[in-house]
Amino acid sequence: MAVKWAAVHEAAKAIGELAGIAPEYRSPEIRNFPAIMRDTGGWRHRLAEQGVDDLAAILEPGLAALLALHGSGTPAGAAALALWQEFQTARAGLLALIPSLGIER
Template sequence: MTSTSPHPAQSGSVDQRTWQALSLRWAALHDAAAAVAALAGLAPEVPEHAVRAFPGLARDAGARRFAAVEQGVADIAAIMQPGLAALLAVNARGQDARVPALALWQEFHAARAAVLGLVPAEGTSRRSA
């Protein structure tokens, strides 16, 4: 997938609208992950501070890192959207979706950890979460 960012990767700051769009996509991914967790029979995740604050940290890390984060978030969405649709279809047929849901949950966590690793975790966010 390609980045949908309207700013060039070499610019120094991130446009407010672009940052807000990433924040919304990040939240939507976690909503999807919560549905996957429920299908896997897992307790709801309580996101850590680093996860909640991540969009702001990505914004403050500069445009180059932000562009990499946007790509990573798009890649996670590309996994989660069809995966969740398939799980819902399995569940709608009355079949047990726990095992494939757990596999998607684990894939989400691994991909999210990789994206979180693109940005320093502490000390650069201009806003508090």
């Protein structure tokens, strides 16, 4: 899952560039998501793997279409922004799988 997670973020970086969005800071939670899920195991890990696969399946053709638009000289910013927002929403759902540490404040 770690390789696919990294590839998803590279695709998202390219989508963000096409949308005119500054590169994002990747929090430790984002960077370490595959390892956290591996260590968590069980249903959360299985769901995370499926979610990352699904996210990659969405981003791959979306990025290809955006690059084709961009290559033809057609503005791709609005479409890229829409795909970027979909990525953000889907990733937030995946990050919600991280279990709480149960630390009370």
